[in-house]
Every structure is written in structure tokens, then in C-alpha cells.
Amino acid sequence: DPLQPDYVTNDQFEKEMKWIATYCNVLPLTEALALLKKGELPSKATAVTFDDGYADNFTDALPILQKYSLAATFFVATEYLKEPPKWDLLIESIRYTQNKSVVLNNVSHPLSKMQNKVDFCQYAIAYLKSLTDDQLSIQLAGIVKELGEVSVEGLMMDENMLKQLSRSDGMDIGAHGVKHQILTKISLDQADVEITESKRGLEAIIQCDVIAQAYPNGVYPDDFNDKHIEAVKRSGYSY
Numbered sequence: 001d002p003l004q005p006d007y008v009t010n011d012q013f014e015k016e017m018k019w020i021a022t023y024c025n026v027l028p029l030t031e032a033l034a035l036l037k038k039g040e041l042p043s044k045a046t047a048v049t050f051d052d053g054y055a056d057n058f059t060d061a062l063p064i065l066q067k068y069s070l071a072a073t074f075f076v077a078t079e080y081l082k083e084p085p086k087w088d089l090l091i092e093s094i095r096y097t098q099n100k101s102v103v104l105n106n107v108s109h110p111l112s113k114m115q116n117k118v119d120f121c122q123y124a125i126a127y128l129k130s131l132t133d134d135q136l137s138i139q140l141a142g143i144v145k146e147l148g149e150v151s152v153e154g155l156m157m158d159e160n161m162l163k164q165l166s167r168s169d170g171m172d173i174g175a176h177g178v179k180h181q182i183l184t185k186i187s188l189d190q191a192d193v194e195i196t197e198s199k200r201g202l203e204a205i206i207q208c209d210v211i212a213q214a215y216p217n218g219v220y221p222d223d224f225n226d227k228h229i230e231a232v233k234r235s236g237y238s239y
Contacts, residue, residue, distance in 0.1 A: 002114055003091050003121050014064045020046050021068040028071040028172060029212065033239050048072040051176055051214060053080045055154060058161040062168060071170035075214035077180040078201040081159055084152045085180060086137070087125065089144050094121050097147035104143060129217075133185045159205050166206040174212030175199050175237070182217050183224045191228055196235045211238040 001007055008016070020026055024046040027035070035041045048065070050057050053076035065072050077085075100112050102120065105127055109120040124143065128136050157165070166173045175198040177183075183191045195213065202210045213232045217223040 002118055003095055005118075010060050010064070013061065014067075017048075017064050017068050017070055020048075021070055026070050028170060029073040029174075030172065030238070049174075049214070050074045052077055052085065052180065053157045053162070053176070055157050055161060058157055058165050062165060062171070065170070066168070069170075071172075073172040073174050073212060074165060075174040075176035075212065076157070076162065076202060077176045077178065077216070078198050079179045080156045081162065081205075084155045086140050086144075088152050088155055089149060090124065090128075090140055091121060092150040092152050093144045093147040094124070096150050099147055102143065102146060104139075129182075131185075133181055136185075162202075162205055166208065172212065173202055173206055173210060174214055175202055175210050176214050177216050180216045183215060183228045184222065188227060188231070192231055192235075195228070195231050195237075199235055199237065211236075213237045213239075 024044045025042045026046045026048065027042075029047040029049060032041065032045055032047045035045070048070055049072065050061065053074070057074055061072075094111070094117050097111060097117075101108050101110050103109070104120075104124055109123065110116045111120060128140055131139065162173065165171050175195075177194040178198045178201065179194065181190070181194055183194065186194070199210050199213070213235075215224040215228065
């Protein structure tokens with residue numbers, strides 16, 4: 001996908017999984033962290049994780065993981081089970097727009113060629129991520145409306161896929177927020193909701209404890225800080 005060049009293909013993913021199955025000591029993340037705390041982590045220890053809850057985690061990645069008997073943890077944002085990420089709405093609107101240009105941050109960006117769209121996509125995501133959450137939502141919605149909204153139905157896992165995934169041997173489910181909000185860009189009260197409600201929502205669906213939390217975007221201290229770490233501990237997560 002030219003607009004998302006760092007996404008791997010199925011063939012690339014299978015080659016990587018075959019390689020780590022051959023040369024690494026692949027462990028479930030919970031087991032790896034327990035061993036790490038005890039100072040007993042084996043050499044070449046590796047854990048496989050996924051973020052967000054895309055449907056291809058279930059349809060494409062799971063069979064490959066099972067083929068090589070690999071464990072993995074899937075960190076899922078609960079709202080994404082109902083509607084796709086706003087970033088994907090942006091990317092698809094850029095891909096299919098007939099507009100020849102668009103203005104963002106007082107700069108006009110050409111869109112007539114695919115390379116123009118690639119450049120604008122990278123610029124837009126970097127710029128929007130620098131905004132507060134409210135500003136981001138307003139500006140992103142405005143860009144999508146101007147370019148023309150495109151359907152991305154079927155992009156994310158639904159509850160049935162998530163249940164099947166959680167029942168598959170070696171597969172664990174972790175929380176990744178409700179709306180995938182970057183915690184430092186919202187109030188502490190809102191962050192508490194993201195942290196606690198994502199755990200409760202997932203547990204209600206898969207009917208088992210959710211003990212893992214992955215911070216959206218995941219850069220400390222830009223995206224989460226010590227107050228968020230304490231909130232995660234209070235909410236009953238193990239890591």
C-alpha cells in the first residue's frame with residue numbers, strides 16, 4: 001500500500017514469523033514478563049504483539065501464527081469493534097479523492113499524483129498528532145469531509161472475531177483504550193475512563209480477565225506519563 005509503506009504483506013509477515021520461530025525463543029507476553037521480573041528471561045526471548053484490533057489480525061495473521069505454533073497478544077481499542085479508526089477514514093479519503101489539492105495548516109498541498117497523496121498523508125498524520133484531542137477531531141473531520149468520506153467497512157474485528165481469537169491457543173487479549181486517545185492529550189478523568197472502561201468492555205465480551213494494557217502511540221513521556229502508569233495499576237492490570 002503506497003499510502004502505508006511500513007505495513008507488511010502476508011508473505012513478509014510469514015517470513016518474519018518463520019524466522020523468529022526458528023531462531024528465537026517466542027513466549028507469551030505474560031510469561032515473558034513474569035520471567036523478566038524474576039531475572040530468568042531466556043536468551044533470544046521474543047514476544048509477538050498487535051495493536052488496535054484490525055480484522056486482518058484474525059483473518060490473516062492468526063493462521064500464520066498457528067502454522068508456526070507462536071503465541072501472541074492483541075491489544076484492542078473497544079470502540080474500534082464498532083467503528084474504524086479516524087486515521088483510516090483519513091487515509092482512504094486521501095486515496096480516493098478527486099480533489100487536486102487541499103489546504104491544511106494554511107498550506108496548500110497538491111493531490112493530483114499518487115506521490116502527492118503519499119506526501120500529504122505523512123504530513124497530515126504528523127501534524128494532526130501534534131494537536132490536542134479536540135483540535136485533532138475537528139480538523140480531521142474537516143479534511144475528510146472536504147476530500148470525500150469513503151467506506152472502510154470490515155476493516156476492524158467484530159465481537160465474534162474477538163471471541164474466537166481469545167479462545168485460540170496461545171492468543172491473549174489486552175486493552176488499548178476505548179477510543180485510542182493519547183492519554184497526555186486528555187484530562188486525567190478522561191484517561192481513567194479510557195483505562196478502566198477498555199478493560200471492562202473487553203472482559204464483558206471475551207468473559208475472562210484482561211490484565212494487559214498498551215498505551216496508544218506508546219511513547220513515554222510524550223503519550224503517557226507516571227500518573228497514567230499509576231492509573232493502570234489501580235485499575236487491576238498486571239502490566
